[in-house]
Amino acid sequence: MSRRATLLAAVGSALALSPLRSTPAHAATPLSPGLPRRPYVTSPREAGAVYDAHTATRRYAEPLNAAVDCAKGTGGAQLMATFVTRSQWGARAPRDVSTSITPGQGGVVVHHVDAVKVAEPSHADCAAQVRGIQAFHMDSNGWSDIAYSHLACVHGYLFQGRGENVRTAAQGTTQGNDDWYAVCALTGGTTGDYDVITAGIVDAVRYGINRLRVSGGAAAAITGHRDHHSTDCPGALYGRVISGELNPSGGPLPYPGVSFRQPPATVHASVATWQYRMNSAHGFSLTVDGQYGPGSDAACRSLQSRRGLSVDGVVGPATWGATFA
Numbered sequence: 001m002s003r004r005a006t007l008l009a010a011v012g013s014a015l016a017l018s019p020l021r022s023t024p025a026h027a028a029t030p031l032s033p034g035l036p037r038r039p040y041v042t043s044p045r046e047a048g049a050v051y052d053a054h055t056a057t058r059r060y061a062e063p064l065n066a067a068v069d070c071a072k073g074t075g076g077a078q079l080m081a082t083f084v085t086r087s088q089w090g091a092r093a094p095r096d097v098s099t100s101i102t103p104g105q106g107g108v109v110v111h112h113v114d115a116v117k118v119a120e121p122s123h124a125d126c127a128a129q130v131r132g133i134q135a136f137h138m139d140s141n142g143w144s145d146i147a148y149s150h151l152a153c154v155h156g157y158l159f160q161g162r163g164e165n166v167r168t169a170a171q172g173t174t175q176g177n178d179d180w181y182a183v184c185a186l187t188g189g190t191t192g193d194y195d196v197i198t199a200g201i202v203d204a205v206r207y208g209i210n211r212l213r214v215s216g217g218a219a220a221a222i223t224g225h226r227d228h229h230s231t232d233c234p235g236a237l238y239g240r241v242i243s244g245e246l247n248p249s250g251g252p253l254p255y256p257g258v259s260f261r262q263p264p265a266t267v268h269a270s271v272a273t274w275q276y277r278m279n280s281a282h283g284f285s286l287t288v289d290g291q292y293g294p295g296s297d298a299a300c301r302s303l304q305s306r307r308g309l310s311v312d313g314v315v316g317p318a319t320w321g322a323t324f325a
């Protein structure tokens with residue numbers, strides 16, 4: 001069965017089995033007496049990345065009217081994910097909405113939830129997980145809303161977060177929140193023990209990035225949270241950022257639209273992505289700090305020389321392409 005047919009069949013069977021709920025359960029709903037109150041699982045290195053383990057109740061009804069939503073990604077790749085609107089997942093209203101974001105100067109940052117596994121085996125539990133994250137961000141962190149622009153689950157659904165044209169609170173830096181959207185994968189873990197990255201979540205992340213570009217004016221750059229802030233986030237997904245697999249049209253990672261040069265040193269999160277790749281794929285030992293200083297310039301000239309490019313110490317489209325090819 002095709003993926004679309006599978007999804008439609010799943011929606012159809014859910015319709016046949018479950019009555020439509022007019023008022024989805026909210027995370028704020030008190031727990032039944034006798035249910036254990038388990039603590040939030042948080043990672044000290046990942047401000048804003050939280051997972052409320054107790055919210056995975058069985059009471060949530062599947063968002064029955066979620067649309068199977070197809071789009072052409074940049075470059076024409078067909079993307080298909082099921083988009084779950086805020087009302088469908090039972091979001092609380094934001095306390096405040098800031099449109100002070102300039103994503104044409106940044107792009108999209110990929111996150112995960114935590115350094116422990118969090119992916120729900122059953123999609124019926126994903127909406128409650130998203131409500132738990134929103135409740136933690138609003139009630140414990142005091143933020144105006146769930147931090148992320150969108151959230152993707154391993155079952156191929158994209159949950160609407162703050163959405164397009166709204167400033168995020170996810171990146172841990174003012175510059176990151178000023179210029180970058182945030183897509184959070186509902187996965188976690190550490191190296192060697194990470195949630196399975198399904199084709200569905202890759203498609204959903206790509207769909208989210210495509211939405212943020214088409215409807216939200218995001219620049220082409222895709223970075224991992226670790227390119228902005230001292231964190232392991234997005235864990236095992238970072239390799240997929242670097243490979244370009246999370247790009248709506250697939251790899252390699254697209255040129256961010258900003259040339260790196262010095263002096264003065266270009267400061268941009270995509271410089272960190274580039275420095276990481278120069279170390280991991282080309283044998284350099286650069287400090288990954290997002291600042292294009294003399295060491296980065298020298299490494300750039302070395303790579304340009306090796307690849308027969310003009311040696312000018314500037315990372316433009318050709319040198320970026322040689323770095324990520």
Ligand SMILES: [Zn+2]
Pocket residue numbers: 046049110111112170225231233234
């Ligand atoms: Zn993160």
Ligand SMILES: [Zn+2]
Pocket residue numbers: 120122123124126153154155156157
């Ligand atoms: Zn799911």
